[in-house]
Amino acid sequence: MPAESLLPMAPLLPVPQSLAAPSAFPFRTTLSLEPLIAYWRERENAPNAGVALLARAIGEQVAEASWVRGPLTDYSVLECNCDLIETLMLAVFPPASFASDISGVVGPFQRRSFYSTRHFEEVMLNKDRIIKQPLNIDMAAMDRQMGLMAYHLVLHRVYGAELPPLGTIVFTVPDYQIGLYRHYGVGFNSDFVTVRVVGEQPVLSPEQLEMLIHNRHRPELWRELLPPEHFELEGFNLIQLVDVTDQEILSELKYDLLERDVLQTPARFEQIQEKLRVLFAQPSLQLGIAAYDEKKRAFVDFGRKINHSFLTKQVQHQSADSSFRLIYDRLLRAKEPLVLKDVATADLPEDLRAQILGLGIHSAILALLPYGNDTVGLLELGTPGVGGLDEFDMDKVEQFVPLFAVAVKRNAEDLQTRVQAVIREKFTAIHPTMEWRFTDAARNLLAQFDAGNRTAEMEAIVFEDVYPLHGSCDIRGSSTVRNEAIQGDLIEHLTLANKVLKKASDYQHLPILDELKFYVTKNLKRLREGMLTGDEANIYDSLKREVEPLFEYLATHTPELRPVIAKYWSNIDDRLGILYKRRKDFEKSVTALNDAVSDYLDEEEQKAQLMYPHYFQRYKTDGVEFNIYVGGTLVENKPFDLVFLKNLRLWQLLTMVEITRRTAALKPTLPVPLDTTQLILVHGQALSIRFRQDERQFDVDGAYNIRYEIIKKRIDKATVQDTGERLTQPGTIALVYAQSREAVEYYEYIDYLQDRGLLEPGVEELGLEELQGVKGLLALRVRVNIN
Numbered sequence: 001m002p003a004e005s006l007l008p009m010a011p012l013l014p015v016p017q018s019l020a021a022p023s024a025f026p027f028r029t030t031l032s033l034e035p036l037i038a039y040w041r042e043r044e045n046a047p048n049a050g051v052a053l054l055a056r057a058i059g060e061q062v063a064e065a066s067w068v069r070g071p072l073t074d075y076s077v078l079e080c081n082c083d084l085i086e087t088l089m090l091a092v093f094p095p096a097s098f099a100s101d102i103s104g105v106v107g108p109f110q111r112r113s114f115y116s117t118r119h120f121e122e123v124m125l126n127k128d129r130i131i132k133q134p135l136n137i138d139m140a141a142m143d144r145q146m147g148l149m150a151y152h153l154v155l156h157r158v159y160g161a162e163l164p165p166l167g168t169i170v171f172t173v174p175d176y177q178i179g180l181y182r183h184y185g186v187g188f189n190s191d192f193v194t195v196r197v198v199g200e201q202p203v204l205s206p207e208q209l210e211m212l213i214h215n216r217h218r219p220e221l222w223r224e225l226l227p228p229e230h231f232e233l234e235g236f237n238l239i240q241l242v243d244v245t246d247q248e249i250l251s252e253l254k255y256d257l258l259e260r261d262v263l264q265t266p267a268r269f270e271q272i273q274e275k276l277r278v279l280f281a282q283p284s285l286q287l288g289i290a291a292y293d294e295k296k297r298a299f300v301d302f303g304r305k306i307n308h309s310f311l312t313k314q315v316q317h318q319s320a321d322s323s324f325r326l327i328y329d330r331l332l333r334a335k336e337p338l339v340l341k342d343v344a345t346a347d348l349p350e351d352l353r354a355q356i357l358g359l360g361i362h363s364a365i366l367a368l369l370p371y372g373n374d375t376v377g378l379l380e381l382g383t384p385g386v387g388g389l390d391e392f393d394m395d396k397v398e399q400f401v402p403l404f405a406v407a408v409k410r411n412a413e414d415l416q417t418r419v420q421a422v423i424r425e426k427f428t429a430i431h432p433t434m435e436w437r438f439t440d441a442a443r444n445l446l447a448q449f450d451a452g453n454r455t456a457e458m459e460a461i462v463f464e465d466v467y468p469l470h471g472s473c474d475i476r477g478s479s480t481v482r483n484e485a486i487q488g489d490l491i492e493h494l495t496l497a498n499k500v501l502k503k504a505s506d507y508q509h510l511p512i513l514d515e516l517k518f519y520v521t522k523n524l525k526r527l528r529e530g531m532l533t534g535d536e537a538n539i540y541d542s543l544k545r546e547v548e549p550l551f552e553y554l555a556t557h558t559p560e561l562r563p564v565i566a567k568y569w570s571n572i573d574d575r576l577g578i579l580y581k582r583r584k585d586f587e588k589s590v591t592a593l594n595d596a597v598s599d600y601l602d603e604e605e606q607k608a609q610l611m612y613p614h615y616f617q618r619y620k621t622d623g624v625e626f627n628i629y630v631g632g633t634l635v636e637n638k639p640f641d642l643v644f645l646k647n648l649r650l651w652q653l654l655t656m657v658e659i660t661r662r663t664a665a666l667k668p669t670l671p672v673p674l675d676t677t678q679l680i681l682v683h684g685q686a687l688s689i690r691f692r693q694d695e696r697q698f699d700v701d702g703a704y705n706i707r708y709e710i711i712k713k714r715i716d717k718a719t720v721q722d723t724g725e726r727l728t729q730p731g732t733i734a735l736v737y738a739q740s741r742e743a744v745e746y747y748e749y750i751d752y753l754q755d756r757g758l759l760e761p762g763v764e765e766l767g768l769e770e771l772q773g774v775k776g777l778l779a780l781r782v783r784v785n786i787n
Helices: 034-041 049-063 075-080 082-091 118-124 139-159 206-213 219-225 245-258 266-280 323-334 350-358 391-426 435-450 478-505 511-529 535-557 559-570 582-611 642-669 703-717 740-755
Strands: 028-031 102-106 113-116 169-175 180-189 193-197 231-235 237-243 286-293 298-300 338-340 363-371 374-383 462-475 615-621 623-630 676-681 687-692 697-701 732-737 764-767 778-783
Touching (some): 034 231, 102 118, 180 266, 206 219, 323 363, 323 374, 363 391, 462 582, 462 642, 462 703, 478 559, 582 615, 582 623
Parallel strands (some): 676 732
Antiparallel strands (some): 102 237, 169 180, 462 687, 764 778
16 A cells, blocks of 8 residues: 655644544544445455455444444444454554554544554553654644645545655654664555545636645645635544664764764763664663874874773773783784673683773673774774673674764864964964974974973064065945945835835725834935935844834735735845845955956966965955065075066066956946956065064064055055045056155066057156155056957
């Protein structure tokens, strides 16, 4: 018999002679044996002579037992006339498997069982033969799913719809004999449930039928299209359980051991141990895991002083030739598990036997955790009972040993990552060019510690005589465009809300509608005049708290408003819960520009490193800026010449030309067309940079050099002297400098690039307005040949 899709049971109600149906179940149900009687009647002339003979005999018994016909409301009748019930149930319960099956029958979508196998009674029924609540079931959700299962049955039987199965469920049930629990896969069979139409059958169009099939978890839609008062369910369900404990435990272990830090949290480790106790049906089983370090040839902690091994705790206090150490070494050599069915009689050294028994362990399995060609740890299982673990358990052990090996290996990798994180915490994300200097400093510090100087501090890390290069590609007017996008989204959001409120006034006479319309109209008027700080947060907060909850009420109680409310929600971003159109386009445009510039910079930077190794930093904001420091003190054992600096300066200018061209070409493809401006700061003097321990980053060193940082932070807003025009303009590159001699070198580069057709003819020589704390700056501005 094909089984119906599996669904969780609904909340169990203590109804002694009732049908014990779910409290929220929508349909009228009747317990009846009529579908089973009809099953046998159809087989009275079956080709199989034995089946036909049995069916006719059952028919005769049924004819003499009027109590078995029609609706059954008194369970005691079924219990007092069990011979006929036993015979009828041969169709459902094969005698050959009755002793091993875990099956029972209940009224349609009810909980009281009137017939079951002994094993089902032990596992699932209480003293009143009501199905017990499993340990893992959300009972509130069950009511909804039981109703959904019945609706699926109605749609299939009455309307002929073929629906996909609802999925399998697993019951977790206590096993009182061993004090643990078991997992059972549950099959819910409705072959003996008849669906009767009460009154006029609701008509479903093909579109409505398709809508129900694809909206299986919307009970309100099912109730609307298939009113439950038009259907009655009669007969009984068959519930069949299959023990899936081993599969479920192994699946759970897989996911548990894939989690990070699972071996570094004692509570999580205890949960894993509990699952292994269920798998082996050993409530006192002990789990131990030891991490093995091949380089040290020793077992180590999992970090944070955590050691989950119950045996290596003893080993670590033993000498190298101790019995514990010898047994572990034997395992490492043999690469095979050691099974100790009875520790007292096993072939073990006496002192080792005494120590294992002293831990309360009388049987054990020790298995190495291999990862590739390495041994990453040791798995320990122990039980207090003799024979609690033996060779037959190795089939289970072999299934989860690889899972533990992966977890231990990943823990070792994570531990190494944390070590590197400490280095980053103490220093910074070390640029490869400078790594040698930090290594030297760390070695010097360790040498002082080894010499007994526990108060030693890290030496200052300073690189002198380095030359800086700074460039930036900024998005013109990004703040203004962002504010306009926010303003536009807010206006459209409020306009959509206002349409709903106005439409609602035609159907509902609620004072709150007038008040909300006034609020929305007032904010719309003010937003069209301009947006103030705090408008965005305040308006969205009001919409969330006051307006949108009202829409949900209106959609439920006023069907005429559903189209306009649906239009409102269709414009709202599902993830953010706000109208997010113009801002989304703006953010996409900024991201596209930043990614294009960053990717190109990173690609070219790899080539620039081949000219001469240097320190490179890149930052993303509304645009991209980058810093370069180059000099002989940054690189170990490689001489520096000013020709490398000139190469990098020309490389920087060429790179900025290409960035200008690429961003201009990208502009027409952007949702919001944005311009970029390019800027280079020219600084001809060498300076010093120091690693700041408190800020974990590099900064210029010395009072004179600080001026460079000040200029770098302020020149993006620089304006041309006497005109007030912004220095940086789309399609151009601005080069800022302080001394005329610094521009001489760049005139050569500009002339060269103009000759190649990369820059248009002409150079603007500009003075700049005084910046805060900085005056006397000059600039060159050249236009890039975009085409």
